[in-house]
Amino acid sequence: MADSLDRATLLYGKRAIETLEQATVAVVGCGGVGGFAIEALARSGVGTLILIDKDVVEPTNLNRQLCALTNTIDQPKTEIFKARIATIRPQTKVIVHTGWYDENLNDWLQQCHPDYILDCIDSMRSKQELIKFALDQKIPMICSMGMARRKDPLQIQICELEQTQNDPMARRLRQWKRKEKIKTKIMTVCSKELPMDMEPDQSLPSSIFVPASAGLAMAAKCIEDLTNE
Secondary structure, X not given: OOOOOHHHHHHHOHHHHHHHHOOEEEEXXXXXXXXXXXXXXXXXXXXXXXXXXXXXXXXXXXXXXXXXOOOOOOOEHHHHHHHHHHXXXXXXXXXXXXXXXXXXXXXXXXXXXXXXXXEOOOOHHHHHHHHHHHHHHOOOEEEEOOOOOOOOHHHEEEEEHHHOOOOHHHHHHXXXXXXXXXXXXXXXXXXXXOXXXXXXXXXXXXXXXXXXXXXXXXXXXXXXXXXXX
């Protein structure tokens, strides 16, 4: 009988798929970037997914987020993805925390034993706390930089934090990294595209193309690292 991972096995090999089935990946932030990463990881056969996000679906999410449907408005994003993954690959174990990520969650996250972390957080403070946790625990991770205010998915790239360009979030993170005297490389997914100008009180402009591409790129890098012997 055919299995949902038959085509992936042909591409990556049986041993790699077995490795993924034993792997645990944490995705922190289940919005425009994180949602597509979650989907890709589940469909690639990652055995356990840890999903952390405080938000519920809002009408403004409908243009770009996988979890956003007219019948999921006001529902927690973590719970929506847990139910969605159960219809894609029921074998996948999904652990959720619906709430903020901060240092108070570190003990819980450590007990979940993630092999890899995808940082898809918008909050700078939470992002910094997650990076410190991953570095302290020596858990490989990749961090998403700013994806709003951009239109061109072809300018997405994966690079070390010090090599990013045209990204205000990355600039702030580099300043923090130097202040904290962190020498370890921090891998990111970022866009080379200049962000569009906006009014101070304007909502962040965003469409599906750039966040979705970033999420898929993060998942691909995660799969590559987990299966790289």
